[in-house]
Amino acid sequence: MKEAHKNFGRRLLYPLTYLVIRLKITPNILTITSLPASIIAGYFFARGHWWIGIIFLLFVGLLDTLDGEVARKTQKTHKHGAFLDSVIDRFSEFFIFFGFFLYYYHNQSYASLVFVTLFSSIFVSYIRARAEGIGQECKVGIFERPVRFFTMLFGLIILGQSYFQYALLIILIGNIITIFQRIFYVFNKDN
Numbered sequence: 001m002k003e004a005h006k007n008f009g010r011r012l013l014y015p016l017t018y019l020v021i022r023l024k025i026t027p028n029i030l031t032i033t034s035l036p037a038s039i040i041a042g043y044f045f046a047r048g049h050w051w052i053g054i055i056f057l058l059f060v061g062l063l064d065t066l067d068g069e070v071a072r073k074t075q076k077t078h079k080h081g082a083f084l085d086s087v088i089d090r091f092s093e094f095f096i097f098f099g100f101f102l103y104y105y106h107n108q109s110y111a112s113l114v115f116v117t118l119f120s121s122i123f124v125s126y127i128r129a130r131a132e133g134i135g136q137e138c139k140v141g142i143f144e145r146p147v148r149f150f151t152m153l154f155g156l157i158i159l160g161q162s163y164f165q166y167a168l169l170i171i172l173i174g175n176i177i178t179i180f181q182r183i184f185y186v187f188n189k190d191n
Contacts, residue, residue: 013062013065013066013069016062016066017066017069017070017073018073020066020070021070021073021074025070026070026076027067027068027070027071027074027076027081027085028067028081028084030063030066030067030070031063031064031067031081031084031085031088032084032088033063034059034060034063034064034067034088034092035088035091035092035095037056037059037060037063038056038057038060038091038092038093038095038096039095040056041053041054041056041057041059041060041095041096041099042095042096042097042098042099042100043099044056044099045096045099045100045102045103046098046099046100046101046102046103047103048103048161050156050160050161053099053156054153054156054157057096057152057153057156058153060092060096061149061153064085064089064092064145064149067081067085068085086125086129089125089145090122090125093118093121093122094118094122096152097114097115097117097118097121098118100114100164100168101114101115101118103161104165110165113165113168113169113172114168116172117168117169117171117172117175120171120172120175120176120179121148121171121175123175123179124141124143124144124148124175124178124179124182125145127179127182127183127186128182131182131185131186134186136186136189138182138185138186140178140181140182140185141177141178141179141181141182142174142177142178142181143171143174143175143177143178144178147174148171148174148175151167151170151171151174152167152171154167155167155168155170
C-alpha cells in the first residue's frame with residue numbers, strides 16, 4: 001500500500017488518536033484488545049452472523065491502526081511493541097480465518113481455500129520477518145496486511161456470504177504474487 005494512502009488514513013484518525021492519547025491508553029493495550037475482538041469476529045463468522053462479525057472485524061482494523069499511530073505520536077515506538085503487534089496480528093488472522101473455515105466446513109473446496117489463504121497470508125508476514133532477521137527491510141508487495149484487510153471487507157460487505165470465496169481467491173492470488181515479490185526483492189537487494 002502506498003505511503004500516501006496510509007497517511008490519508010492516518011489523518012482521518014487524528015481526532016480518535018488524540019482522544020486515545022488523552023485517555024492515556026497505551027499502544028500495547030490497543031494491540032492486546034484487538035485479540036479478543038478478532039476471536040469474537042471469528043466466532044460470529046463461524047455461526048453465520050456475518051454482519052456482527054464485520055462490526056468486530058472493523059474494530060480489529062481500527063485498533064490495529066490506532067496502536068501504531070498512538071505509538072508514533074507519543075514516541076513510544078519500541079521493538080517489543082512491534083514484536084507484540086506482529087504476534088497479535090498473526091493470532092488475529094488465525095481466529096478470523098478459523099471462523100470462515102468453520103462456516104465453510106461442510107464444503108471441502110471452500111474450507112480448503114480458507115486454509116490455503118490463511119497460510120499464504122501468514123507466509124507473506126513470515127518472509128518480511130525473516131528478511132528483517134537478516135538485516136533487510138522488506139515492505140514490498142501488492143498485498144500487505146491493509147490491502148488484505150480491505151479486500152476481505154469488500155468481500156464480506158459487497159459480495160456477501162454467497163460469493164465471499166471470490167474475495168478469498170483474490171487475497172490468495174495477491175498473497176502469492178507478494179510472496180514472490182518479497183523473495184525476489186530480498187535476493188536482488190544483495191546484488
